[in-house]
Amino acid sequence: xxxxxxxxxxxxxxxxxxxxxxxxxxxxxxSLKKYFDSSKVTGTFALFDNGSGNFxxxxxxxxxxxxxxxxxxxxxxxxxxxxxxxxxxxxxxxIKWDGVKRWNEAxxxxxxxxxxxxxxxxxxxxxxxxxIGKDTMQRxxxxxxxxxxxxxxxxxxxxxxxxxxxxxxxxxxLVKRLYFDQLPFDKRSQAIVKKVMLQENNAxxxxxxxxxxxxxxxxxxLAWVVGWIEENKHPYFFVLNIxxxxxxxxxxxxxxxxxxxxxxxxxFFEGKR
Numbered sequence: 001x002x003x004x005x006x007x008x009x010x011x012x013x014x015x016x017x018x019x020x021x022x023x024x025x026x027x028x029x030x031s032l033k034k035y036f037d038s039s040k041v042t043g044t045f046a047l048f049d050n051g052s053g054n055f056x057x058x059x060x061x062x063x064x065x066x067x068x069x070x071x072x073x074x075x076x077x078x079x080x081x082x083x084x085x086x087x088x089x090x091x092x093x094x095i096k097w098d099g100v101k102r103w104n105e106a107x108x109x110x111x112x113x114x115x116x117x118x119x120x121x122x123x124x125x126x127x128x129x130x131x132i133g134k135d136t137m138q139r140x141x142x143x144x145x146x147x148x149x150x151x152x153x154x155x156x157x158x159x160x161x162x163x164x165x166x167x168x169x170x171x172x173x174l175v176k177r178l179y180f181d182q183l184p185f186d187k188r189s190q191a192i193v194k195k196v197m198l199q200e201n202n203a204x205x206x207x208x209x210x211x212x213x214x215x216x217x218x219x220x221x222l223a224w225v226v227g228w229i230e231e232n233k234h235p236y237f238f239v240l241n242i243x244x245x246x247x248x249x250x251x252x253x254x255x256x257x258x259x260x261x262x263x264x265x266x267x268f269f270e271g272k273r
Contacts, residue, residue: 025054032058035261036242039254043242044168045262048176050235056266067147067165068241071212072120073224074159076174076193078128079117081140083189087131088113091192095124117196120211126156143184146174162217171226172239179228179235197227204271206230209238211255213248221246223255229263231273238263 036043036058044059044066057063082088091114100123101108107121116124129137134155141149147170152163177183181190200207209227216222225240240259244251260269267273 026060027054027056028060029056029058031265032056032262035258039242039244039258040246041242041244041251041254041258043240043258045240045258046168046172046238047262047266048172048237050176050237062241063168063239065167067167067170068216068222068224068243069162069214070147070159070164070166070171071214071222071224072122072125072159073171073210073212073226074164075117075120075125076178076197076210076226077140077144077146078125078132078159079113079193079196080178080183080185080189081132081137082113082128083192084140084185085132085136087128091117091196095127098123098127114196117210118199120213122160129156144174146170160214162214168239168241171224171241172237175226175228175239176237179237199227204231205269209259211252213252216243220244221248221251223251225255225259229268231268231271234273236268236273 032045044057044062046055046057046063048055079088092112094110094112095116096110097108102123104119104121106119107123111119111121111124113124115121134151137155138149138151141151147164147166150163150165151158153161158164178190178194181187183190194208197208197210198206199209207227207229209225212224214222220243222241222243226238228235228237238259240255242251242255242258244254246254263269
C-alpha cells in the first residue's frame, strides 16, 4: 500500500508539473516583440529561470493556449521511446540509407542516431517510428501526456501532418523534466538524449536544443526551438515558436536569430548569469 501511495503522489506531481506557468510568476516583456517584427514573423518566446521559478514571456496567449505540430522537436520523444524500447541501441546506432535521394544531401547516407538528431534527418526517425509501432508509440504519448496525444495517418509522419499538436508551455515542461531526469524513462535514455541535444559548449555557457520546421494547415511555415541554456551550472529553459510566409531557409535562419538575440538581450552568453 505504501508503494502504491508513493506512486500516486509521484503521478500527481508529474501532472502538476506539465503546466507550471501562472500569472504570479510571469513577466510579459514587450521589448522582445522587435525580434519577431524584424524577421516578419509572429510567435511566442518563454524563458523559465529554474532558480527563481519565474518566466519571461512574449505573447502569453500563444504560449499557453495555442497548439501546433511539433515537427522535428518530436525527435526528442522519438529518441527517448526508441532508446527505452531498444529500437535505438545507443547514439552510435546506424540506420542504413534507403537509397532514396532527398532534398537535404546530408541525409543521403548511413547515419548514426547522434548524426540524425543533429542533422534533423527525417528519414532516420521515420524508420525509428516504424520500428516502435503505433500501439507502443500511443502508449508512450498517453503516458507522457504529450500534447493532444493524437496519431493521425501513417506512423512515420503524424508529428509532421498536423494531427499531433502541442503547446509551447507543454514543450517547455517536457525539456525541463528531461533535464532533471523526471520523465518516465530510465536515466540512461534521458542522458543520451540530453547528450545529443548539446549544440554549443564553452567556458561561458552550454546551449542545448532541438529545432523543428513544418507547415500549418493554412500553408504557413512554422518553426520551433526548444531546450535550455546553462551558465555557472544554472539551467534556464526556453521555447521559441514562430510562423510566417517565409521559405524554410528564411524561417530557419529567423528562429536562431530571434533566439540568440533575445538571449543576448537577457544577459546570456557571457557567463555572468
